[in-house]
Amino acid sequence: MSGWRARLARLAPRTLFARLSLILLAGMGAAQLLSAGLAVGERDDVNMGAMVDTVETDLRSAVALLDRLPRAERAAWLPCLEHGGYRFLAGPGDAGPPVQAPLSLRVLRSATRALAATHAFSANTVAGERERFQVHVRLADGDPVTIEFRPRRGLPLSPWLPYVLAGQFVLVALSCWAAVRLATAPLRDLADAADALGPDLRPSALRETGPSEVARAARAMNAMQRRIAGYVDERMRILAAIAHDLQTPITRMRLRVDMMDDPVQQQRLGADLLELQGLVREGLDYARAMHGQAETACPTDIASLLDSIAFDYRDGGASVQVEGARGAVLSTRPKALRRIVCNLVDNALRYAGTADIVLDCAQPQRPAIRVLDRGPGIPDAALDAVFEPFFRLEGSRNRDTGGSGLGLAIARRLAASLPGELTLHNRAEGGLEARLVLQRA
Ligand SMILES: Nc1ncnc2c1ncn2[C@@H]1O[C@H](COP(=O)(O)OP(=O)(O)OP(=O)(O)O)[C@@H](O)[C@H]1O
Numbered sequence: 001m002s003g004w005r006a007r008l009a010r011l012a013p014r015t016l017f018a019r020l021s022l023i024l025l026a027g028m029g030a031a032q033l034l035s036a037g038l039a040v041g042e043r044d045d046v047n048m049g050a051m052v053d054t055v056e057t058d059l060r061s062a063v064a065l066l067d068r069l070p071r072a073e074r075a076a077w078l079p080c081l082e083h084g085g086y087r088f089l090a091g092p093g094d095a096g097p098p099v100q101a102p103l104s105l106r107v108l109r110s111a112t113r114a115l116a117a118t119h120a121f122s123a124n125t126v127a128g129e130r131e132r133f134q135v136h137v138r139l140a141d142g143d144p145v146t147i148e149f150r151p152r153r154g155l156p157l158s159p160w161l162p163y164v165l166a167g168q169f170v171l172v173a174l175s176c177w178a179a180v181r182l183a184t185a186p187l188r189d190l191a192d193a194a195d196a197l198g199p200d201l202r203p204s205a206l207r208e209t210g211p212s213e214v215a216r217a218a219r220a221m222n223a224m225q226r227r228i229a230g231y232v233d234e235r236m237r238i239l240a241a242i243a244h245d246l247q248t249p250i251t252r253m254r255l256r257v258d259m260m261d262d263p264v265q266q267q268r269l270g271a272d273l274l275e276l277q278g279l280v281r282e283g284l285d286y287a288r289a290m291h292g293q294a295e296t297a298c299p300t301d302i303a304s305l306l307d308s309i310a311f312d313y314r315d316g317g318a319s320v321q322v323e324g325a326r327g328a329v330l331s332t333r334p335k336a337l338r339r340i341v342c343n344l345v346d347n348a349l350r351y352a353g354t355a356d357i358v359l360d361c362a363q364p365q366r367p368a369i370r371v372l373d374r375g376p377g378i379p380d381a382a383l384d385a386v387f388e389p390f391f392r393l394e395g396s397r398n399r400d401t402g403g404s405g406l407g408l409a410i411a412r413r414l415a416a417s418l419p420g421e422l423t424l425h426n427r428a429e430g431g432l433e434a435r436l437v438l439q440r441a
């Protein structure tokens with residue numbers, strides 16, 4: 001049971017469009033052939049019945065005519081008595097096996113009704129031909145005459161029939177194509193809209209037109225997109241509000257800590273508060289990154305921006321190098337881009353000690369910024385998970401490398417809003433490559 005299902009699933013075309021087209025075309029094509037066959041069969045049956053009915057009367061009058069004709073004139077009349085299904089021959093005809101074919105028997109019964117009362121006759125099949133038989137009749141003056149029957153089941157088909165059938169099939173195929181397209185296009189639009197609802201949560205509204213079911217699905221999808229965006233927006237506002245309001249009490253506490261007498265406790269509490277403040281700042285940044293549209297885009301020389309970032313780091317004693325293409329100017333939001341690159345460089349410095357920034361403009365429409373390090377890298381299974389907010393690898397859970405686990409989450413949100421794409425790759429020679437591919441508008 002499941003075996004033939006699996007086989008059928010393997011053979012079936014992959015797209016819904018192709019599957020529906022195949023089912024409709026096969027079904028309608030078979031129905032068309034069936035009805036054409038039925039019509040031809042019915043026509044042949046009616047024609048056969050009419051032929052059998054007329055044989056009796058035609059034969060009776062033809063033999064009566066031959067009876068009355070002078071012997072010398074008969075031969076000249078025989079061709080005139082010929083019919084579609086039989087012909088008259090002078091003489092006793094040929095011997096052969098008895099008549100057995102069903103169609104021949106039906107015609108023979110009709111001939112028997114015409115001749116039995118008035119003439120002596122016999123019948124046999126022409127040797128070697130099943131549906132061809134002869135009736136040998138003795139006329140009133142004793143002369144033999146033979147009637148040879150060749151019953152035909154059907155009439156020949158019109159030569160234009162195949163063209164009409166082909167034309168009908170083309171019409172059916174066109175209607176199937178239009179119907180299947182109409183049914184599958186909204187599905188494609190729904191999938192596109194769901195895909196477009198990426199990390200930046202900018203909904204792409206579907207057109208709420210078309211057949212009522214499609215318009216309803218589009219309305220539901222649009223409403224769902226708005227609801228999701230609304231929920232996320234609300235959560236981010238709450239996060240931003242909490243993070244913002246926490247800053248004031250933390251600052252107050254730091255002032256109080258500064259006035260403490262016990263230097264050991266003062267130092268410990270001060271460090272904790274600093275960490276707390278960092279966490280709050282990151283939370284606020286994350287909330288802002290989700291909304292990251294405040295900044296407007298402007299033409300930016302990417303290489304210069306990277307140089308200035310590296311310079312700032314080197315100024316603070318860190319080892320950060322920039323290489324690659326020069327002069328690439330892109331319309332982008334420089335503060336967001338700087339924040340992304342800084343988060344990536346921070347990671348490289350924190351987990352590997354050094355960072356190399358490479359600007360790659362091999363594809364002018366999609367310039368890429370790579371931040372490379374020679375650290376431990378990230379296990380392949382965790383390459384996606386590290387983008388989750390607050391996700392940190394086990395090895396990073398110590399105070400020396402302590403971060404909040406928001407850096408990559410913020411970077412990816414900002415990248416999506418630029419728009420661009422941020423991915424991580426382990427390098428063959430060891431270390432991690434963070435790759436930001438930007439899109440030229
Ligand atoms: N260059 C890297 N090499 C090795 N591991 C990395 C690297 N970059 C990130 N990771 C791992 O991914 C995790 C998530 O990084 P992310 O930048 O989001 O957070 P974080 O650096 O721990 O904290 P934050 O950046 O918020 O201060 C890190 O904890 C670390 O385990």
Ligand SMILES: [Mg+2]
Pocket residue numbers: 343346347403406407408
């Ligand atoms: Mg980080």
